[in-house]
Amino acid sequence: MENLYYIRIDDTINQNTLNYLLTFVSKEKKEQINRYYFNVDKKLSLYADLIVRVIACKTFGLTNKDIDFFKSEYGKPSLNNYLNFHYNVSHTRNAIAVVVSDSQVGVDIEKIREPEFKIVNRFFTQPEIEFIDNTVAESKKRFYIVWTKKEAYIKYIGKGLYIPLNSFNVFDETISKKMQTIVKDNYVISICGINQGCCIEEIQESMIVSMCNQWLVN
């Protein structure tokens, strides 16, 4: 069973709120977030972490201090001691996608903007290039459909760019049967690791503090 949480965020930041929310995350995450130059990047990374914490606490009746993340040798994060809880996060300007599942999963979100069609020959396979066909009106959206499917797949496997992007075709049946792509607002979101079909839940940014107060304060 897979659930997708989607949140759009604005560029503004309230320093007191940020400092308060940072108290819920690990020291390493706090350091990572503090290294970001743009406020919006701080929020994207922080909110994604908080959403995973809230869902884990809701799902397992944990308290926030019980939550312990670890990263694989390729950097894929997961929750220590809860082998049936799988998640993956993705962020782009100005939205976050968090997918939670009881089996291996990967997600990617991208905003539809002017694509860099020049990269397709280098990174995409022939069937993917034919699907995009940059002469048709839909090509911008299709570019991001292929892009997010590719990213979701490498995040599902967990090896990131150690898997060459041109070494697999997202329309191969073995891959496409595990894949779901959703176009929402001006974003494309792909999830790899689908068993039953993903439910999408939109979270309002204004709800983050109250969610943390409800689920992460003990």
Ligand SMILES: CC(C)(COP(=O)(O)OP(=O)(O)OC[C@H]1O[C@@H](n2cnc3c(N)ncnc32)[C@H](O)[C@@H]1OP(=O)(O)O)[C@@H](O)C(=O)NCCC(=O)NCCS
């Ligand atoms: C790191 C990578 C896994 C995803 O990076 P990204 O697309 O820049 O970023 P996203 O927002 O989608 O994902 C970042 C999150 O993925 C997770 N992640 C990191 N390494 C991961 C891995 N090996 N496997 C799965 N998830 C991973 C982390 O939770 C990270 O969030 P955090 O930094 O806040 O902790 C890697 O695939 C990458 O660098 N991709 C860019 C490649 C590219 O240029 N593609 C374009 C053509 S398709």
